[in-house]
Amino acid sequence: MIAKQPKPKTCRNAECSIKFVPQRLGQAVCSPACALATKDVNQQKARKSLAQVERKEIKVRKEKLKSRSDHMKDAQQAFNEFIRWRDRSAGRACISSGRPLDWSGNQTDAGHYRSVGSAPHLRFDERNCHAQSKQDNRFLSGNAVDYRIGLIARIGLAAVEALEADQSVKKYTIDELKALTAHYRALTRELKKGEAA
Template sequence: MIARKKKTCANTECSTQFVPSQLGQKVCGWACGLAIKEVNREKAHKALADVGRREIKVRKEKLKSRGDHVRECQQAFNEYIRWRDQVAGHACISSGRPLDWSGNAVDAGHYRSVGSAPHLRFDERNCHAQSKADNRFLSGNAVDYRIGLIERIGLDAVEGLEADQSVRKYTVEQLQEIKAKYRALTRELKRIAA
């Protein structure tokens, strides 16, 4: 008869010393074996769920149209503009009144609208924090916006914006890069503001 060495139970909650009765035995008894089996099953289930979530995210990304990417990119850009002007302490670009940053009363208003100049939609000189009243109900308050814009960026830059008639068509990859850039800049501004 061969004397067998004692082993430590593989169940981390038990870890008692035992003499194995079979070759390859890793646990002291059936209760510890079931406990390890349950832990391994939960780990495998979680790993599958993580892989499933990643696959779903990748599939959803592939289903997005170019318009979906433009919309997401515009949201990231507008959020950055609002944070940029809030951190800088700017007032409304068109009316000059202080902005209410506590609620949802501030828009990122474009001097040249996205509809008339889509190539300037992501130009930081063309977009500034503006009260919702001026942006939505006064159609951007363009005359006062121009006056405020000249004070902020200068007459030459404003005339450059007005003269820019170039055509830009963003690819999906470019839109994803722009979105990532402005999300990173916004995170940095939020960190500064905190």
């Protein structure tokens, strides 16, 4: 009886990839050197995937440790970034001074007409927040008089008076804050894609 010759295989070492005839059952590489190289590659892949799993677990643990105020900061940051991108995409000038805004650096704020401290229920109201120069927002305390003039020109007197009259109370839950963060990040991504195109 004639023994069957094993079929040639391709070496599994990505750097080698030569054809060889296996000497043993289950042999996947052509030489011990290729076996060591493949083992090193597999160990590196395993380390990378383990590191990714650990990073995901750390992210989940950090998320669980976040307080309501941490979620509020995340939502406010996402909202403010959206406001800056909204007004940047529309080519708008500073709401209070009317001067062109510097989008290249960190010179533009998302300024609230009614401040977050005095009207926290309006912190995520898009009518109440517009791109504003740092000079006007921080050093001129929001430049409220000129802000009102610019706001009337942008959204109308009736909408401004509705904002000024709004004294409602709003307490956001953690789930609402998470939803707001996700919503405004998605809107910002869309605006960025639109500008890149």
